[in-house]
Amino acid sequence: MPENNKSEIELRGAALGYAGKLVFESLDLSIRAGRLTALCGPNGCGKSTALRAMRAMLPAEAGDVLLKGRSVSEFPAKALAREIAMLTQNPSAPEEMTVAHLVSLGRYAHRNGFSADARADRAAVAEALDSTNLANLAERPIGTLSGGQLQRVWIAMVLAQAAPVILLDEPTNHLDIAHALEVLSLVRRLGAQEGKTVIVVLHDLNLAARFADDIVFFSGGRVAGSGEVDEVFRQELIEDVFGIEYIVRREEASERPYCIPLAACPARRDRLVQL
């Protein structure tokens, strides 16, 4: 699999932050094409900041953010949207909007003036509804849906955008574990089917270990570890990143690692602060 090592998105010495306060002084990161990468780390470590920078929603104050070797800030708005789709952290739309209408809003970047290819739009929306199992809810107002259904609708909108790269900012937020599993299985299955590059910000380490190909751990404004799950999902590294003692085990059926947090680990927290 030669394309597995091709990087789709690359950050080179990127200085990122808000209102003069830098979260990253110089971030170097490379996301591999066609894989599902989870961004993990404690609150405020910059997971969402890095994600927003990849979508050019946050300009790099220094350094570069590259998509297929080209700086994301050079892309016109619609052109970038055709390359990268993104589900933001707290998306919202009017309650009376129907599912099909909301999903069709994902097609905006494929429309040009009034000469839109209506047939391609309709096909893409229908396909997105089908693959997220929402076809029978197409005409329902989104205000009548459950949390899990609603999150599937947002994912359908992102799929309708038909971009090779998909960014998801904490898609399992506010979802119970059953719905979180459902959403991530869906993302994993669809991403693999169409060879998409998927980047997900996840709080839950075990969900990351279970569904991701690669994991990036952020900590204190730097990358603490980045690589395939088996490489980086190690007790030492996780304890460093979160400042908590962990047990890391391997689940036999899936051969995926998982971890159990034990107790706060003051010694390691001190070490973290020094970094």
Add this chain to the structure above:
Amino acid sequence: MTALSGTSGLPVTLGRGGKVALLALTVIVLAVASVGFGSSSMSPGRVLLAIIGEGARSDTVIVWSLRMPRLLMAALSGSALALAGFVLQRATRNALAAPSVLGIVDGAAFGVMIFLFIFSNESNALTVSILWQPLAAASGALVFALAIILLAVRTGAPPLRIILYGVALGALAKAGVTLFMIDGPVHRASQAAIWLAGSVHQARWSDVSTLACVLALIVPLTMLLTRRMDQLELDEQSAAATGLPVRATQLMLFALATCLTAAAVSFSGAIGFVGLVAPHAARLAIGGRALPQAVAAALIGAAMVVAADLVVRVAFAPLEVPAGAVTAVVGAPYFLFILLRAGRVHA
């Protein structure tokens, strides 16, 4: 789901196109009634004959030189205000945004007051033609809108903050208007009061054609942006993620809303609540995409002002009660209804 489609108050079997057609028909019926009723009433048949030039000579004069300009002014300014409100509500994602909230209308009023103040002589007569008054109103509106847009651009503020800038500047303009009202000549004050409430009774053909020309420019531009307005139903981040340049779009919409408002209030004064109620009613009745909703809002706005003007002419004759008084009487309770309904949804 059924509750939502039921709130439209129209037969559920009617599609979006059907509802828009029904609204257009309402406007036409109101228009014929508006031309027919007045100090000398005539039947719809006589109205139609007069319009095509086949009626009695007196009918033709009444219809063409007195009632038609008034009717067209009412319809055009009503739809311009409604469209302005629709655009603002989309740009801000807020159902309470309206031209009168943004300080643009107060700015226009301020312009008119300064005009009346400067160009009145000691015997309360205007020293220049009244034809200059719309220009004064438009200048006032544009100056205040420009100030708001400048503030918005300089600070890169989100829409809600832009509304607050508008409220603050509007309060300033209102204070100025009050000062001139109290300090100015008495006769001018009463004339200004009619303008402030919004009235179409002084409509002239020249005004109508000027307004029509301005709208012929701005309305197509507005319709071209309806796709973008569709995207703006999403939160700003999601809208940006779909490829919409959010800030630039909001700014364009603000500029269009300002032009629409300035054009309408320059000639017919500050007709209240049309810009708030019409787009909201269109949303309830039509729903869905921005384009049909914009058309529906414009039709509802036209119907509101034409109906209001009809009411003041029939019910209060021979007094000249401003049409804006009627739209406010209908609009203010509706405003309350919106607030109560919004409260219930979020509860």
